[in-house]
Amino acid sequence: MASWRLDLTAVLAGVRAAGGDAAVVGTSTGTAFARSGTAPSDIVVTALGGPGISVRTAASTDADADRRGTEVAAAALRPDKEHVVLLLLGSGTDGRLQDVVQRAYTALGPGVPLVGGGSDGDIDGARTWQFHGDDVLQDGLVGAAISSDRPLGVGCAHGLARVGLPLVVTSSDGTLVHSLDGRPALDVYLERLRAAGALPPGPADPDLATLLAAGAPHPLGLSRRRADVARTLWSADLAARTLTFVSPLPQGSAVHVMSGDHDAMLAGAQAACTQAVDGLAGAPAQGMVVFSCVARRGLLGDGRRREEVAAARTATGGEDVALTFSVGEVARVSGAAGCHNQTVVALAV
């Protein structure tokens, strides 16, 4: 994990020099924490290995997201150990993380958990970077299939709760939502936000910044039996009355408006890390890699985001933790989706 503002080629070269033969995968980031996590670091390197662990890596810069996912997933086919997890690091800004994950899932099946996140980087310029071996990829996909004699654990939680009645996405095109319940999406959303007290009542539209600020703690959640999948508001078109989210909301989906305060959010972080450790089937955790959403970072602020690191350390029993804030999180443990927003996902080793 390296700050995207650095000379990433130089960083990677340095890591390679120190790392010797080890396979290297990585991601650009805006903020990353490691160890004690009192202050963010520009570069966090996590070394994973030892007896009973083997790794195969793969990368793809194919323009087609489906092909990218399938190509990288191939690294996890025919693992040489009993347990395998595929760590995915992809572009956070191309809106195709969901497709990548679905392809990888279909290629591998429910027997291989998926975990990872979309890289944070130059959001305005829509550029993010991933590392693979000697290469710095831009807007690519990198995967590491981690095989182990012992179980590996993946956890995923956001801590948010449903608010109000469900809505049906009556018209959408990927991440762009035109209408909810047959009415302009923006209008319906504003109603709900006003109803939740996130916006003052009245007919007047807020400006975009206000809307996004109000919408940040109120993502939509795809209604699922086991756990709703959050969708963070990315932007809105006040004229067209449409909403754009970080990840897709398929037409015909049932959604709820979600809500949660800081405590709830942190409880979610805790839950995710605990879930990951639970996946070790009793074995002690050696370390954890955590992906948390940049939206959460924004919401929690400088003060409380470190608490997510703390939560992770608590879950691992104080072992090494590396945490990065990502744009879109990947975790497929149950269900057929696997791409999350405003969620914490954790890989426990």
Added chain:
Amino acid sequence: MDATVHQGLQLVELLTVLGRAGTAEAMVPLAAQWAADVVDGDVAAVVRDGVVLAGAGVRAGTPLAAALVHALAGATAASTPVDLPGLPGAWLADGEVTDGLGRTQLVVARAGEGGFEAAERLLVLGTGRLLGESLRTARAFADERAQRRRSDDLAVEREALLATLRERELLLSTLLVLQRAISHRRPLEEVLDLLCEGAQRVLGGLEAAVVLEDPLHRDRLRVGARRGTAGHAGCEDLLAHARTAVSTQAWASGADGGCRWEAAPVHASGRVVGALVLLDRADRRSPAAPAHAGERSETLLTTFTQHASVALTDAYTEKSLRESFYDQLTRLPNRSLFLDRLERAATGHARGGPRAALLYLDLDGFKAVNDRYGHGAGDAVLQACAARLRDCLRPGDTAARLGGDEFAVVLEDADVPAAEEVAHRVLAALCEPVVHEGHLLEVGCSIGVAAVGHAGTTAETLLRDADTAMYVAKAAPATSRPAVRTFQDSVRRARAERLELEVDLADAVPGGQLVLHYQPTVRLSDGAPAAVEALVRWQHPRLGLLAPDRFIGIAEQSGHITALGRWVLGEACRQVAAWRAEGMPLTVAVNLASAQLVPGLVGEVQELLRTHRLPGHALVLEITETVVVADGSAAQEVLAALRTLDVRVAVDDFGTGYSSLSYLQRLPVDVLKVDRSFVTALGRGGDPALVRTVLSLADALGLDSVAEGIETAEERDVLRALGCTVGQGYLWSRPLPPAQLRTWWLAADAAARPATPVLTSR
């Protein structure tokens, strides 16, 4: 919102989503993912006849897929959980996908506590049903689209075919017109015109032209035919474009300013003789050929050039055909063609067809015209004669030029009188002068007539008979020239005799069969003898004594004349030397043939004078006017050399030839002998002006004059009055053998003393 209504809404949206997917292939994975999402399944798949078509979290050919299919087939799938690879304890929910193709099912598997709720199962069912309907519709749409595309394609194909057929029809009809014109041997110009018109119509373009090599200057090109006008600047360089195709012998094209051109070579008899050039504006698309791709137009152009080549080869061949059977200058059939026609006429008659007659014409004095005025004048005379000849004939008659100045005519369905009539008409026409560059050119004509008569007549015999008759006509005395003579048996006999004589002539000299008779020339004033003229006779062993007109012509033509002439000269010298030795102071005039007028003659004469101890002035050599005119400067030299020997030269038959005054002035002659025809005319009360002129001429040139053929006293008197001093003729004596001449001489001399030679050198 009520959950059921809610779910109903969701299904409605699914319909839209599937509709948007468009194709069956896209719908299936979409439906599987949707089904998994909507009931929070872990894995979902669409299975047809035991094969996973598409899925979410599962793909065909994996152990999971096999296990899923197997579980689906099992009866307990709905009520008990199954262990699937990677998904232990999974509950299944499935629904039929009624898409009309095999047994298709949608299945969703979910691990975890409890199975699927009724509502969830209904949702999966509904999803399956909707998928089935959507697939059916999608397939129907696809089929219809394919059908429409097929009929659209068919319509397009048909349209293209129609267009092609129309184009081909146009091309074929154009080519048909061309081919008809070529096979009907339409004039080349007409064919080339049609070609240009056709090429322009089929290939489009502003202008089509055929450019051909100039037949006289093959490296130059000229426009043979042209249709349309490219007009504006840039398209004028037709010849240059043609030249490109000609020099590369291949199709060529290019752009030249605002003009687009293409050219292809045309051949005749395997040789490139020109090019077909098409011009067009650069920005125009040819209307007649919408698919005017470069390659296609090249093919079409080649078709046209091939037709052009056929026409040209035909025309060129026909031309060469004509050239090989027609005389170039007069456009009359030549000898080969003529003989063919003649043969046909002869055999036609032999088979009972109509009579035919042959005229054989020879122009008189043609050589003189050529020499005097040049070959251009000669050609003009021949062309005029040919034209006049044609005008005298009927359509069925054939006139031909056999060569040189010889012509022949086959008169179909004509007997001798008719043929003679035509011959006279022709004669009259041909004897009219020909005007050429300000000169009046006159030629005469001798015509021999022969008719198909007796059995055994062939073209050859006919030709020979007419030729013989023609020679007879030629041999006719000047007064009855120009002449027509008809071949008769007597002529055949004459020819036979002629041939005989020719053979016999070879013996004449060595056999001592020749004799000289002598005719005296006398002073007109008193009849005193002046000189003698030696005239040769042939004592033929069978035919008796033959006069020169019987054999001199033959001798000249057979080449015996040289030997003959030499003998005459020798004998005359001997005789006169003998007489002079006896005291008869006479000179002898000897006739020379043109063949004798060679440089060797000088030495010969010199030797004779020496041998017989004769003074040069004892010998006068007579040459005819035509010989003088014909032989020109060569004769001059010989004559001049002879005069250095003191020998004198006389011009015989003066007035009948074509000598010009300047010529006469230059020639080294001493005596003019006035032809007997002029003298005879005098006697009949004719105009003496001519004789007077000749005499004055002689006087003016300082020449002596002798009048020949004086037969009456009247003639003598007129001549004397005109100032003529010496004469010759039957009035005084016919030619006599030496002994008799001697006798006459002595008597005449005695009768008119003093006997002094009249002729002196001046």
